Amino acid sequence: MRAILARLALVLGVFALAASAVAIFWGHDAARRIPLNTDSYTRLTGTASGLLTKSEGTVPVTYITHTQVDPNASNGDVIAIQQTSCVATTTEYCIDAKGNFVLAATDDAVVNIGLNKFALDRNGSLAVKDQAKWIKDTSEVKPYEGVVIKFPFGVEKKSYPYWDGTLGKAVTATYAGTRTIDGLETYKFTVDIPATDAEIAEGTEGTYAATQTIYVDPTTGAFIDQSGTQTVALPDGTSVLDIDVTYTDATIKANVDQAKDNGRSLWLVDVVVRWGGLVLGIALIALAVFLLRRPKADATPAKRERVLTHA
Known part of the structure; x- marks a missing residue:
């Protein structure tokens, strides 16, 4: 029985050490990659005014983004993403649960429709430099840089470059403290773009100003909550768009739940498998050695007693 237990402990110990080694040398980085099956929706509500609303005064608006990975254009290091x-x-939101537009671009209710394609570093989460290598539609290739849809894993309390699509370049997202949302500590970042001359539409110049307040999960870099404003005007001051939107409560809750789940998964790899597996593996192998080397203490006295009996 002792030999069976020893062999079992040895097998389990080797398995635990192997799992620990995989987690130490590969699992840590592998767990910190943007998943190839990313397919998510972000919903916001707010108000808007200006020419694009085709309304007089300020009106309520809904705003939705659909973010989806192109697995055929992605690999282990770089991920290609399409965002509508x-x-x-x-x-009602104008993109349905299947990712289809439910309103035509020419519909009077549509304020703006967008399509963006970009490539990110799967581990670092920031935009890669050679976008044209990963985005096959040349009309959609832009000089993306910095944070686009998420911050890096293990967010630091510092400023980050943050992509602005209207300006076509990265601006600064400044660290501005922490905030706890539904039990999850987040890092707050702010973006402030003063009124700037810009190409507000293809071939149309004007002025553009924007603000962003973003609350980020420091473990995964995921956006948890976000609010923002944009003010777009023609050179003569005519308002093209003045919009103020924020994440819906349902979106925030879903983001918090997802961040907590992902945080637990990362903790499992980083702590339980990496170091728990190492300690357990060493302990089991030590037990196996002890059981295999332990002498049969009763053998000699028993033999001696039999000899005396037959004398």
Whole structure:
């Protein structure tokens, strides 16, 4: 029985050490990659005014983005992403649960429709330099840089470059403290773009200003909550768009739940498998050696007693 237990402990110990080694040398980085099956929706609500709303005064708007990975254009290091967005003056979102637009671009209720394609470093989460290598549609290639849809894993309390699509370049997202949202500590970042001359539409110059307040899960770098404003105007001051939107409560809750789940998964790899497996493996192998080397203490006295009996 002792030999069986020893062999079992040895097998389990070797397995635990192997799992620990995988987690130490590969699992830590592998767990910190943007998943190839990413397919998510972000919903915001707010108000807007200006020419694009085709309304007089300020009106309620809904805003939705659909973010989806192109697995055929991605690999272990770089991930290609397509993101569609739609702002409308309807109460229903103009992209459905299957990722289809439910309103035509020419519909009076549509304020803005967008399509963006970009490539990110799967581990670092920031935009890669050679976008054209990963985005096959040349009309969609832009000089993306910095944070696009998420911050890096293990967010630091510092400023980050943050992509702004209207300006076509990265601006600064400044660290501005912490905030706990539904039990999850987040890092707050702010973006402030003063009124700037810009190409507000293809071939149309104007002025552009924007603000962003982003709350980020420091473990995964995921956006948890976000609010923002944009003010776009023609050179003569005519308002093209003045919009103020924020994440819905349902989106925030879903983001918090997802961040907590992902945080637990990373903790499992980093702590339980890496170091728990190492300690357990060493302990089991030590037990196996002890059981295999332990002498049979009763053998000699028993033999001696039999000899005396037959004398």
